[in-house]
Amino acid sequence: MMVGIGFAHYKVSKGKIKIDYIGAPPLDMSDVGREYSEGNFDVLDSVEINAKSILACSLCAMPARGPEALMHNFEVIAAHTRDRNRRALLHCG
Numbered sequence: 001m002m003v004g005i006g007f008a009h010y011k012v013s014k015g016k017i018k019i020d021y022i023g024a025p026p027l028d029m030s031d032v033g034r035e036y037s038e039g040n041f042d043v044l045d046s047v048e049i050n051a052k053s054i055l056a057c058s059l060c061a062m063p064a065r066g067p068e069a070l071m072h073n074f075e076v077i078a079a080h081t082r083d084r085n086r087r088a089l090l091h092c093g
Contacts (some may be wrong), residue, residue: 004037006044015051 006023023044024037070077 004034004039006041017049019047019049021045 004024004026006021009020009022011018011020020043022041024039024041027033027036027038
């Protein structure tokens with residue numbers, strides 16, 4: 001079914017976000033018809049996002065490095081940052 005109009009309903013609870021997409025079919029497939037519906041609104045799709053465990057979070061969260069480590073490796077860190085930014089910008093254009 002092609003959705004004419006719809007919305008997302010978010011239910012946030014401790015450790016979980018549930019998202020339901022609620023929509024109704026379009027009147028027809030014309031430009032104007034896709035904007036209107038006389039049908040019933042139903043849940044057409046759902047997804048749940050669960051929080052990571054404390055162990056998983058502790059493995060990806062790292063303490064900040066001190067100035068001695070940063071300045072010692074400054075050229076390597078700067079080159080990595082420039083490369084990361086270059087790759088990120090590829091998705092923007």
